[in-house]
Amino acid sequence: MEMEKKLATLLEKAKQEISEAKDLKEIENLRIKYLGKKGEVTSLLKGMKDLSPKERPVIGKKANEVRDALTVILSEVKGKREKEKLEKQLAEETIDVTLPGKSITTGQPHVMTQIIEEIEDLFLGMGYQIIEGTEVETDYYNFERVNLPQNHPARDMQDTFYITSELLLRTHTSPVQARILEKHDFTKGPLKMISPGKVYRRDTDDATHSHQFHQIEGLVIDENITMADLKGTLELLAQKMFGKEREIRLRPSYFPFTEPSVEVDVSCFKCAGKGCRVCKQTGWIEILGAGMTHPHVLEMSGIDSNKYGGFAFGMGPDRIAMLKYGVNDIRNFYLNDQRFLEQFKRKG
Amino acid sequence: MRVSVKWLSEYLDLSGIKPVDLADQITLTGIEVDDVSLPAVTLEKVVVGEVLTAEKMPDSDHLKATMVEVGEEEPVSIVCGAPNVKVGQKVIVALPGVKLPNGLKIKKSKLRGVKSNGMICSLQELGFSDSVVPKKAEEGIYILPEDAKIGHSVLPYIGLDDAYIELDITPNRADALSMRGVGYEVGAILSQKPSFPEVTVTEDKEDKVENYISVSVEDEKDAPVYKMRVIKNLKVNESPMWLQRKLMNVGIRPIDTVVDVTNYIMLEYGQPLHAFDYDALESKRIDVRRAHKNESLVTLDDQTRKLNQDNLVITNGGVPVALAGVMGGLNTHVTEDTQTVALEAALFESSVIRKTAQSLNLRSESSSRFEKGLNTATIEEALDHAAQLIADLGSGQVVSGVAKVEAIQPKDKKVTLAIDKINQALGTELVMDEVVQLMDRLGFETETSTLTLTVTVPPRRWDIAIEADIIEEVARMYGYNRLPSTLPKSESIPGELTPKQRRIRETQRFMEGAGLSQTISYALTTNEKAKAFSRHEGEPVSLDWPMSEEHQALRMSLLSGLLDNVQYNVARQRKSVSFYEIGRVFHADSNKKRPDELTHLAGAMTGSRIEANWQENEQNVDFYTAKGILEEWFILMGIEEEISYAPTSAYEAFHPGRTAEIIWKNNVVGLVGQLHPLLAEERDLKETYLFEIDVDALLDVEKDTLIHVPTPKYPGTSRDIAFVVDEAVLNDSILSVMKQNGGKALKTIKLFDLYQGQNIEDNKKSMAYNLVYQNPEATLKEEEVTKDFEMLKTALVETFHAEIR
Numbered sequence A: 001m002e003m004e005k006k007l008a009t010l011l012e013k014a015k016q017e018i019s020e021a022k023d024l025k026e027i028e029n030l031r032i033k034y035l036g037k038k039g040e041v042t043s044l045l046k047g048m049k050d051l052s053p054k055e056r057p058v059i060g061k062k063a064n065e066v067r068d069a070l071t072v073i074l075s076e077v078k079g080k081r082e083k084e085k086l087e088k089q090l091a092e093e094t095i096d097v098t099l100p101g102k103s104i105t106t107g108q109p110h111v112m113t114q115i116i117e118e119i120e121d122l123f124l125g126m127g128y129q130i131i132e133g134t135e136v137e138t139d140y141y142n143f144e145r146v147n148l149p150q151n152h153p154a155r156d157m158q159d160t161f162y163i164t165s166e167l168l169l170r171t172h173t174s175p176v177q178a179r180i181l182e183k184h185d186f187t188k189g190p191l192k193m194i195s196p197g198k199v200y201r202r203d204t205d206d207a208t209h210s211h212q213f214h215q216i217e218g219l220v221i222d223e224n225i226t227m228a229d230l231k232g233t234l235e236l237l238a239q240k241m242f243g244k245e246r247e248i249r250l251r252p253s254y255f256p257f258t259e260p261s262v263e264v265d266v267s268c269f270k271c272a273g274k275g276c277r278v279c280k281q282t283g284w285i286e287i288l289g290a291g292m293t294h295p296h297v298l299e300m301s302g303i304d305s306n307k308y309g310g311f312a313f314g315m316g317p318d319r320i321a322m323l324k325y326g327v328n329d330i331r332n333f334y335l336n337d338q339r340f341l342e343q344f345k346r347k348g
Numbered sequence B: 001m002r003v004s005v006k007w008l009s010e011y012l013d014l015s016g017i018k019p020v021d022l023a024d025q026i027t028l029t030g031i032e033v034d035d036v037s038l039p040a041v042t043l044e045k046v047v048v049g050e051v052l053t054a055e056k057m058p059d060s061d062h063l064k065a066t067m068v069e070v071g072e073e074e075p076v077s078i079v080c081g082a083p084n085v086k087v088g089q090k091v092i093v094a095l096p097g098v099k100l101p102n103g104l105k106i107k108k109s110k111l112r113g114v115k116s117n118g119m120i121c122s123l124q125e126l127g128f129s130d131s132v133v134p135k136k137a138e139e140g141i142y143i144l145p146e147d148a149k150i151g152h153s154v155l156p157y158i159g160l161d162d163a164y165i166e167l168d169i170t171p172n173r174a175d176a177l178s179m180r181g182v183g184y185e186v187g188a189i190l191s192q193k194p195s196f197p198e199v200t201v202t203e204d205k206e207d208k209v210e211n212y213i214s215v216s217v218e219d220e221k222d223a224p225v226y227k228m229r230v231i232k233n234l235k236v237n238e239s240p241m242w243l244q245r246k247l248m249n250v251g252i253r254p255i256d257t258v259v260d261v262t263n264y265i266m267l268e269y270g271q272p273l274h275a276f277d278y279d280a281l282e283s284k285r286i287d288v289r290r291a292h293k294n295e296s297l298v299t300l301d302d303q304t305r306k307l308n309q310d311n312l313v314i315t316n317g318g319v320p321v322a323l324a325g326v327m328g329g330l331n332t333h334v335t336e337d338t339q340t341v342a343l344e345a346a347l348f349e350s351s352v353i354r355k356t357a358q359s360l361n362l363r364s365e366s367s368s369r370f371e372k373g374l375n376t377a378t379i380e381e382a383l384d385h386a387a388q389l390i391a392d393l394g395s396g397q398v399v400s401g402v403a404k405v406e407a408i409q410p411k412d413k414k415v416t417l418a419i420d421k422i423n424q425a426l427g428t429e430l431v432m433d434e435v436v437q438l439m440d441r442l443g444f445e446t447e448t449s450t451l452t453l454t455v456t457v458p459p460r461r462w463d464i465a466i467e468a469d470i471i472e473e474v475a476r477m478y479g480y481n482r483l484p485s486t487l488p489k490s491e492s493i494p495g496e497l498t499p500k501q502r503r504i505r506e507t508q509r510f511m512e513g514a515g516l517s518q519t520i521s522y523a524l525t526t527n528e529k530a531k532a533f534s535r536h537e538g539e540p541v542s543l544d545w546p547m548s549e550e551h552q553a554l555r556m557s558l559l560s561g562l563l564d565n566v567q568y569n570v571a572r573q574r575k576s577v578s579f580y581e582i583g584r585v586f587h588a589d590s591n592k593k594r595p596d597e598l599t600h601l602a603g604a605m606t607g608s609r610i611e612a613n614w615q616e617n618e619q620n621v622d623f624y625t626a627k628g629i630l631e632e633w634f635i636l637m638g639i640e641e642e643i644s645y646a647p648t649s650a651y652e653a654f655h656p657g658r659t660a661e662i663i664w665k666n667n668v669v670g671l672v673g674q675l676h677p678l679l680a681e682e683r684d685l686k687e688t689y690l691f692e693i694d695v696d697a698l699l700d701v702e703k704d705t706l707i708h709v710p711t712p713k714y715p716g717t718s719r720d721i722a723f724v725v726d727e728a729v730l731n732d733s734i735l736s737v738m739k740q741n742g743g744k745a746l747k748t749i750k751l752f753d754l755y756q757g758q759n760i761e762d763n764k765k766s767m768a769y770n771l772v773y774q775n776p777e778a779t780l781k782e783e784e785v786t787k788d789f790e791m792l793k794t795a796l797v798e799t800f801h802a803e804i805r
């Protein structure tokens, strides 16, 4: 039983040494020392040949137990040391996550672009095309074709930048409509378009006037278009731009190219109609002009006004942006002060 | 048009309707209301007083101590500074507690030892503007009529117990530029028929107008109606209170009975009138004709007007005495000595009046009414009414008869349309009876058949002529807000951006992602800025009649505006600015009527790309920052292979050694480079980099359909090469030699080092490239790559005398 005793001693000693191993390398050395081909367990077993046949299987079994026990403890300690090593590494790698991140510089679209694209997307979704036209126009398309002949009193309403007696900077985007009306092939379907763009008026720049501003006009021409269709379309627009709860109100007005003509108010989004400074205590804010396309305008484009009819509407993105974001000076849109521009980075 | 609610209630029953509610209804039915001013409640303690005594105060050159009877137990002592205060006058007295419109609060006080327990007021102090106060009352207090009741509120005497509705009248509704027109409109809203007092003229049957004057018109197109009456034995006075009050409160200054009556009648009927001092007319003939060249007239305002064929004049004995519809002549105008008046009521062609008023810059209440049209049915009625009133107020007589030319007669218009047409246009389901009732409210008669109705429109609504006009009247009387809400029921074709519109949006998002913010600048700028930075020769398109030098010419380049924006921000402590703009530029083309209008994309960057922070060093923007952005953008647009860059020193505004022309399909399409340091200095800018590209052509390109190329299956091989060449050799030249001689398998070439300095000869540079070889079909053999690589080396040596390192 001397052999058995030796094995037990060996096991105890090895356990002790392994558990004290400091790192993976030491563990490997101990594995070789005890379990390697020339290790202590192996060399101890060399003495087995001197044992009686009866003793041999007993000791053999015992030796295997020792081997298994050492393997287990080696792997346990190894796992523990590996874990300790990882923990140490991670601890060393710890950083201050509250330090600022590396800067990514991005720009932002101009607020006017944002408003215009929002409106464009709404109408694209309803099957409208976007047509831009030119900013330099002829007197003929800018005025006569929208039912404003020479000497028409309503020409007073728009003071115009003329380049020559025939050429001018468009005062509205309506000439785009006149140009498309003459080209459109109604056998291929209705005309549904919006025309966004810059327009110009002879105005002295101040907080509410700008000689350059933006406009979006829309036009739908087909058989059987009604004023109720106009109202429904504008309701959608008002709700998209100013919130789902908005209502609209139509007031009679005058534009030479539409009849009937209406001015469109949206219920105040600041006070929900109760009356506040934004709506001048009326509960309503004027946002649009609209109407049913004047038969003369259609006839001038060679369209049979008995068969076809439709509606047109126009709005000013500058004004919409001013209302929506509480901007009180229109010149801000053209001053391009970065402190102003970057406020609109965050999408509402 | 400022409408007195009291005046309006002479025609309609407005009892029980608040002015504010009336204004709302007017707005929703037809005419926009700008403002409603309500009776002046804060002026309740402003009363009629009688001046009992007025003594000059010894130690003042203008103050008077007065005692004023105001209906209280005792007269009130008031110190008054007005020069025109006199004993016996009825005056306006503000008692303590009153807050005047100018903010002054009346308190009991003492002035130089004299008690002053109130204030004798001028009209201005009660809120009237200088321009409407009668001349006589301009410098002092206002004198009330003798029968004014002491102690009573003064408000009714001066019209401040009334509400005023300010109408914003659109050009099509000139019919509402008169009280009667507004009466019809409000009557339609309230379903009332307005009633107007009947006008009768008491004529002197013994004396006929022919004894005084005859009228003729050269061209009846210019003056289809011209009528004149004569009023004699007049005394021209100050108008009575009621008339002054009505005029002042709607913004017209009372002058004398004759002028005031013509204004009053214009307000009531919308019919402008003109009064001549008959005795100043030298001939008994009035003729209306176009002015001759070089003719002139001294107008009422004492200006000599040079006339021409575009002007219509009233002549007397061949000599112009008035500019028709615009302004009278100085020599024939009514004065306080006038005894006989020749009163004109006419209809003039609107375009002639418009031209004259515009060219002489003489817009008036009269001219604007002629421009917009007037009610042809009441020309003579207005003339009669005015003549009688002038006679009544000046104790004169109206001479019998009217001298007239009358080429047109007022006529009703008839418009016939189908009820279906109305419903079709409005999306409604109105029945005939409803439409008839709506027309009835407007005072329009109707005849109906089963499907159609014929509407009779009187001359007072000259704006109505076609079906659409009637539909509009139906709609507004029915109420726009009662219309249903639907959407067009047309076939649904999805809308989509055109490829160009889509690319513009992609471009914007790309530029923003690259760190540039979008700006929108003015297209109109100074002449100099308009052409600065433009690659296009020639002068800018400029305005015929600019408002200012600042905005007189259309930009030919976006860069001036962008630089202004950069400068503006840098001047406000913004060190780094990166902007882009996409917009139109305008190039004059003498061969074409219209200028070319091109879409450009431009950028301007200054300062740092990365600001110094706790981890990174500052990196300033440089040429290659701007170029790198463009290169990536060209990839996005799918044309990177077609773009090349050529150094240029041809542009004055750019740094001659740091600027490249961008070439696409053999055309220069843009520039990228550094703002010339001298220009940068002028603008107080550090190094600033710019680019501007004509994008119209680029964005219109049909993009090839993108076909996926399989990711290479076989590994590639890479080689590095470094060599020394002359400094002047361009990277582009090296690349093209490498591409031509590098063999089929050479896929990418990347510059990874550029070095000048120590160990390199002067005027030489060392360049190092990484070359990647790849065969998509098979694994490349080393020997093949080595062979290709050697060929490339040889070519570099031969072409550039490169020293391979």
Ligand SMILES: [Zn+2]
Pocket (backbone or CB within 6 Å): A268, A269, A270, A271, A272, A273, A274, A275, A276, A277, A278, A279, A280, A281, A283, A284
């Ligand atoms: Zn509000």
